[in-house]
Amino acid sequence: MEFNKKKLVSIIKEVNEIQSDVDEMAIRKKEVQAQRTKAGEKIIPRVLNVWKDDNPTQVGQEGHPDAFVINPTQTPGDQILLVPYECEDLSQFIEQNREWLESIGALYEVENEKFEYCKGKYAFPPSKYRKPVSGKKISPETKNKSIFLEMVRLEFDKNTPKGSEFDSVLSKLSIPSIVLDKKHLDNYGDSWDNQKIEFRTHTINTYESAQSFLNNVIKRIAGRESDPTKDDYLARQYNPIYRNWEAERKSTKMYKGETPKYKLNVQGYVEPNLDVSLKMEFIIKGEKIGGSWNWSISMINKFGRKSPDEYFIKKGLKDYTLRDNGYLDEGKLFVNKEIPYPNKDFSGDNVIMEDISIVSSLEEI
Numbered sequence: 001m002e003f004n005k006k007k008l009v010s011i012i013k014e015v016n017e018i019q020s021d022v023d024e025m026a027i028r029k030k031e032v033q034a035q036r037t038k039a040g041e042k043i044i045p046r047v048l049n050v051w052k053d054d055n056p057t058q059v060g061q062e063g064h065p066d067a068f069v070i071n072p073t074q075t076p077g078d079q080i081l082l083v084p085y086e087c088e089d090l091s092q093f094i095e096q097n098r099e100w101l102e103s104i105g106a107l108y109e110v111e112n113e114k115f116e117y118c119k120g121k122y123a124f125p126p127s128k129y130r131k132p133v134s135g136k137k138i139s140p141e142t143k144n145k146s147i148f149l150e151m152v153r154l155e156f157d158k159n160t161p162k163g164s165e166f167d168s169v170l171s172k173l174s175i176p177s178i179v180l181d182k183k184h185l186d187n188y189g190d191s192w193d194n195q196k197i198e199f200r201t202h203t204i205n206t207y208e209s210a211q212s213f214l215n216n217v218i219k220r221i222a223g224r225e226s227d228p229t230k231d232d233y234l235a236r237q238y239n240p241i242y243r244n245w246e247a248e249r250k251s252t253k254m255y256k257g258e259t260p261k262y263k264l265n266v267q268g269y270v271e272p273n274l275d276v277s278l279k280m281e282f283i284i285k286g287e288k289i290g291g292s293w294n295w296s297i298s299m300i301n302k303f304g305r306k307s308p309d310e311y312f313i314k315k316g317l318k319d320y321t322l323r324d325n326g327y328l329d330e331g332k333l334f335v336n337k338e339i340p341y342p343n344k345d346f347s348g349d350n351v352i353m354e355d356i357s358i359v360s361s362l363e364e365i
Contacts, residue, residue, distance in 0.1 A: 044074040047125060050081075050104055062160045068125045069108045081110040082125055083117050090117055120356050123154055140351045141192040147353040148197060151362065152284070153180055174217050175301055176203035176280040177231045186238040194346040197286035197353070200238070203231045207276040234279075277304050286352075286362070288341055293352075295362050296336035337365050 049065035057063030064084075071079040081104060085093045094101065094117075105112065118126060126147075154160050156178045158167035167177050179201060186200035207213040212227070219226040281300045286293060339361045346352055353359065 044071055044076065044079075046070070046072055046074060048108075052100065062123065062154055062162075064121045064123055067104060068122075069104075069110065070125055077109075079108060079110055080114045080116055081105060081108065083115065084120055084122050085117055086119070086121060090119075093117075120359075124150055126354050140194055140346075143351045144194070144197060144353040145190075145192040147351075147359075148192070148199065149180065151359070152199065155363075156180075156282075170280075171226075172220050172223075174205075174213075174220055174278065175299075176205045176229075176278055178280075178282050179203050179231050179233070181233075183235075184233045188238045188240055194352040195288050197284070199284045200281065202233065202237060202279060202281045204234060204277060204279045205229045206232065206278075210276055213276040278302070284362075286358070289338075291341050292338050293341050293358060293361070294336060294338045295365055296334065297365055298335075299333040301333075335365050337361050 048069040050067040050069060051057065052066045055063065055066055067084070068082045069079050070082055081101075083097075083101065087093050101115065104110070105115065153163070155162050156166055157163040157180055158177050163178075170177060184201045184203060186202075189198065189200065191198040207216070216226040216229070279302045281302075283298045283300070284295070286295045339357060342355050342357055344350065344355065346355075
């Protein structure tokens with residue numbers, strides 16, 4: 001049976017006894033959700049996504065909304081309508097979409113003089129429209145980091161449509177997934193200023209034996225379902241002070257017991273005997289070099305194994321790339337793109353990650 005939006009909303013209302021306006025829910029973020037209330041009053045969202053009926057994004061998926069209703073203070077009457085557009089002629093865009101714009105303005109009680117337009121395609125509003133409620137000034141580093149991480153999440157997180165496709169490619173090659181949880185990220189060497197963006201994350205997969213690893217490799221290459229693999233991390237991996245968490249640490253067979261106070265594993269993880277370790281490190285750098293801005297993306301994959309009677313992986317993990325036909329080969333994946341540095345003054349509220357040419361060049365790599 002095929003459900004349209006109104007039918008789906010109707011079913012959810014009956015099951016969960018949601019008392020909300022169907023028309024409003026139909027153009028909210030592409031997920032069916034209850035209207036939030038507090039003490040019997042409707043909570044005004046700071047950002048509400050607006051979708052046209054012909055937007056290709058399906059319910060439950062991430063995508064690019066057709067407009068945003070923005071109200072940073074969550075105060076009735078303070079909302080604006082922000083409409084992204086991609087064509088060259090703004091007046092032509094407004095004329096072609098006049099009826100839809102008027103209907104959205106009427107629905108959300110936004111007056112025409114509070115309509116704003118920005119060129120480009122956005123999964124969320126540019127940060128300059130998301131003013132802090134507290135009145136505190138957001139630093140350029142925080143703005144850049146927020147915009148960048150959202151872009152990376154949409155492209156590479158396996159829980160998003162694009163990220164799921166990319167992750168299936170990694171899985172076929174037995175490469176660990178890209179994970180954006182803060183435990184996996186480099187929070188010591190990262191950079192978010194207007195001269196340099198640097199992001200790094202890592203994931204490690206382990207297998208109890210070489211035979212288990214080989215069996216799973218064969219299954220993935222053949223397109224069959226493999227055994228579940230935990231996307232783990234290495235604690236203190238990027239800490240510049242404590243350098244005692246090597247990539248092969250999870251394959252070290254040496255039980256050290258628990259801490260006396262909190263009864264946690266001294267090693268920092270449950271300690272089964274794991275003969276095979278694979279580590280993936282994913283790095284994105286953007287940097288102003290002379291009159292250019294250079295983006296680079298690299299993925300370094302390392303592999304190591306030991307025999308069951310050995311206590312650790314000798315000589316550590318080695319670089320590898322797993323090819324389609326299943327053999328291991330030394331090397332790393334690397335792509336880059338260079339564009340002219342924008343002729344803009346990136347100071348004050350202006351940040352590098354809000355520039356269309358910078359963002360587009362990263363998306364094009």
